[in-house]
Amino acid sequence: MKSLTKLALLSLCVASSSLMAEVKRYPLPDNSTFPIANAVEVNKLVFESGKVPAPKDPKAAKGSVEFWGNTEEQTLNVLSQIESSLKQKGLGMGDVIKMTVFLVGDPALGGKMDFANCRFSGGWHVGRNRGDRR
DSSP states (O other): OHHHHHHHHHHHHHHHHHHHTTEEEEOOSTTOOOSSOSEEEETTEEEEOOOOOOOSOTTSOTTSHHHHOOHHHHHHHHHHHHHHHHHHTTOOGGGOOOOOOOOOOBGGGTTBOSOSOEEOTTSEEEOSSOEEEO
């Protein structure tokens, strides 16, 4: 029984190490020491890390619409970051099979979005409650 247990543990260790060998981690830029990866590739599937918008006008008052831009501008900024990151890996927006997006409505508009439709050069359509390829 002990031999069988040892064999099972050895098999599990070998299987685990072979799975780990198939994981490729893409580091954050600029030698960042932040403990997450820019992306992880497992069996040719690439999982991009979350993205947040860059300030539209860093000289504007922090937290203002002028600083961040409106929802459409922030959305386009993030989608451009994703497209650029994919391009560095030899991929494009057409290779994306799932994307989850979190948006917050503008408090000045009663929590509604400040854009009805937004076109992205990659062919993606971002609407109020959906993002679908057109």
